[in-house]
Amino acid sequence: MKNTALTHVHEKLGAKMVPFAGYNMPVSYEGVTAEHETVRTGVGVFDVSHMGEFLVSGPHSLELIQKVTSNDASKLVDYQAQYSCLPNDTGGIVDDLIIYRINAEKWVLVVNASNIEKDWNWISKHNSMGAELRNLSEDFSLLAIQGPKAVEAMQSLTSEDLNAIKFYHFKVADFAGIENVMISATGYTGSGGFEIYCKNSEVEQVWNKVFEAGAAYGIKPIGLAARDTLRLEMGYCLYGNDIDDTTSPIEAGLGWITKFTKDFINAENLQKEKEKGPERRLVAFELNERGIPRQGYDIVDGNGKVIGNVTSGTMSPSLNKGIGMGYVPTIFKDPGTQIHIQIRKNAVPATVVKLPFYKG
Amino acid sequence: MNIPQNLKYTEDHEWVLIDGDIATVGITDFAQGELGDIVYVEVEALDETVERHEVFGTVEAVKTVSDLFSPLSGEVIEFNDSLESDPEKVNSDPYGEGWIIKIKISNPEEIEALLDDAAYKAIIEK
Numbered sequence: 001m002k003n004t005a006l007t008h009v010h011e012k013l014g015a016k017m018v019p020f021a022g023y024n025m026p027v028s029y030e031g032v033t034a035e036h037e038t039v040r041t042g043v044g045v046f047d048v049s050h051m052g053e054f055l056v057s058g059p060h061s062l063e064l065i066q067k068v069t070s071n072d073a074s075k076l077v078d079y080q081a082q083y084s085c086l087p088n089d090t091g092g093i094v095d096d097l098i099i100y101r102i103n104a105e106k107w108v109l110v111v112n113a114s115n116i117e118k119d120w121n122w123i124s125k126h127n128s129m130g131a132e133l134r135n136l137s138e139d140f141s142l143l144a145i146q147g148p149k150a151v152e153a154m155q156s157l158t159s160e161d162l163n164a165i166k167f168y169h170f171k172v173a174d175f176a177g178i179e180n181v182m183i184s185a186t187g188y189t190g191s192g193g194f195e196i197y198c199k200n201s202e203v204e205q206v207w208n209k210v211f212e213a214g215a216a217y218g219i220k221p222i223g224l225a226a227r228d229t230l231r232l233e234m235g236y237c238l239y240g241n242d243i244d245d246t247t248s249p250i251e252a253g254l255g256w257i258t259k260f261t262k263d264f265i266n267a268e269n270l271q272k273e274k275e276k277g278p279e280r281r282l283v284a285f286e287l288n289e290r291g292i293p294r295q296g297y298d299i300v301d302g303n304g305k306v307i308g309n310v311t312s313g314t315m316s317p318s319l320n321k322g323i324g325m326g327y328v329p330t331i332f333k334d335p336g337t338q339i340h341i342q343i344r345k346n347a348v349p350a351t352v353v354k355l356p357f358y359k360g
Numbered sequence: 361m362n363i364p365q366n367l368k369y370t371e372d373h374e375w376v377l378i379d380g381d382i383a384t385v386g387i388t389d390f391a392q393g394e395l396g397d398i399v400y401v402e403v404e405a406l407d408e409t410v411e412r413h414e415v416f417g418t419v420e421a422v423k424t425v426s427d428l429f430s431p432l433s434g435e436v437i438e439f440n441d442s443l444e445s446d447p448e449k450v451n452s453d454p455y456g457e458g459w460i461i462k463i464k465i466s467n468p469e470e471i472e473a474l475l476d477d478a479a480y481k482a483i484i485e486k
Contacts (some may be wrong), residue, residue: 016393021392031451033397225396225423290400292420314424315399344418 004049005141005200006207013221021113022226023050025272035226036317039191040358043214044222048195049203050113053138054120055104064131065107066100068123070249070270072259076101081168081186084257085249086122086138087266090211091273092245095119095251096237098186100170108182108197110142112239126265141203143196145210146222146230150193153217158183162194176209178202188227190234190358229314232323235284235355241295241310242282242325251278251327280308281333284357287322287341288349298342299326307332310341318358322348362389364455368471370481372429375382375455376474380439380467383432386459387419387450390484398450401443403428403461405436412470416461419450428460432470438462 002023010017015026026047028035038044065073068356071084080101086094095115100108111119116137124133125178143324145154160173160183170184175196182197198206211219228238237243237252250260251271260271287293298306313324324341332339335354338346361399363369368376373391377384384456392398403417410430417428429436430436443449450458475483 016396027395027423031397229422290423292399292422294425315420317422 002050004047005203006049009204009207010047012222015221015223018224020334021050023113025050026221026223028225029221030228032223032225033317035220035222038220039147039189039217039222039226039230040318041042041148042218042220043145043149043153043193044145044220044221044226045143045207045210045214046146046224046227047207048144048227049200051142052113052116052135053140053142053197054109054112054123055106055134056109056131056135057134059105059289060129061105061107061132063129064123064127065109066079066262067129067264068126068257069097069099070254070264070267071099071257072262073099073101073107074262078103079113079170081170081174081184083168083263085093085243085254086119087258087270088122088245089266090245091248091266091269093243093247093249094122094245096239096243096254100182102172114240118355140197140199141200141206143185143198143203143206143210144189144193145196146187146189146193147191153214153219154194156213156302157302159346176206176213178206181206187335188236189230190236190356192360205251217278219306228312229317231360232312232314233316233318234326235325235357237282238312240263245329247282248273248278250274251280252282263299275335277330279330280322280327280328282325282327283333283352284325284355285314285323285339285341285350285352286319286357288351290322291343291346291348292322293324293341293350294341296353299328300340300342300347301332302338302340304340306342307339313341316357323357361480361481362455363477365477367455368431368474368476370429370431370474370485371433373484374431376430378471381465381468382437383434383463385431385457385461385463385464387428388480389454391426392451392454392458393477395419395424396446397422398447400401401447401450401460403436403439405430406439406461407436409433409435409466410463412467421469422442424469430463432463432465432467434466437464
């Protein structure tokens, strides 16, 4: 199992560590509910250095990116980021990712830790145009500094005006005494803040300075458990749960990042699926009664017939009720539709809702 | 790790306090730490007779759900219903206010099969 450059720091802080995507990662420090609350109301820091980073460069960069991803990267300007996915050739998704344009010939793709090797092989296989590809995953660390107080708490660490970095834009600037740090106004929590990319050799200094600067704002370390409850309250898909090699971006509700204005792998079939309408849809639901939906539980109709299963579920700390997502036949997709979640012996009534669950 | 000497334990990470023919049952400090923040404690077997090792309820944490197994055979005569509104007591005071049920013991011989604190400590340190 791999460690991040900060594993010893988490252990010293008393974090509960778990294996995740081949890495020894902190799942919680003081407890998921308190950590969740910290990010919703203050500022918290996640070590998510397990994530993968690929550098795509040279004159054929955009051509490769346009071919393997579903969103239209030609719309990006320098220092802008975009959420996208890598469609496979059988209707599913190889991975979801964020694309950063540094300039027209220099791009960074940030992918899920569990898929680094799969994505690398997939993108390399389709690089017939000869873009330069480098896997930087082992050399770079990633800290997500998230929460409504993130901007104010971190401003003293950089000469950039953090407030001026718009959502899904970034800067390459000084941060915590280190030059050429990527400061990105992105995140997986819905509470604002930044993602900070730096070298492994620099990350401990960055971590320490972030905690010094954030002390007056009550900054705390946050584990993967709260990362999951935060992202699920926003309805953000988690690869391996809500999307995978067998789910199409159309049925997953990722039509907004699937642009048929350009050609890409499997575009023709996905366009047909979109025109015809998918047979099933990823929906979000809230339980009407107490209970917690969990991944793998059956979704049933009023007659007890299984119509799908839960892909992600949790107790929502902000809403204080059970929430989840799962695939159901399209006739059950509209908000307000009544479904049931089979929780052990009980079919607990639930209502299909619009995302996000958490509206701030 | 807090493992009081006056209690008995099970391999399912429950503790048992024996007082005459009444057993008070909860989950251990180790168990609450592993589960994380507890949001519901449900006991389905109140006023029912349960066998040793039978499921008498469930405890739901934010991240996971776990069955509760009866450490002894008997009748579940009381549920700590303050856990309905304050389930976090199981996290904050697992051996005190976080107790879960009381059982009227029907087969005292089963008490012999429970673990003492040293044996339980050995299990969680494995």
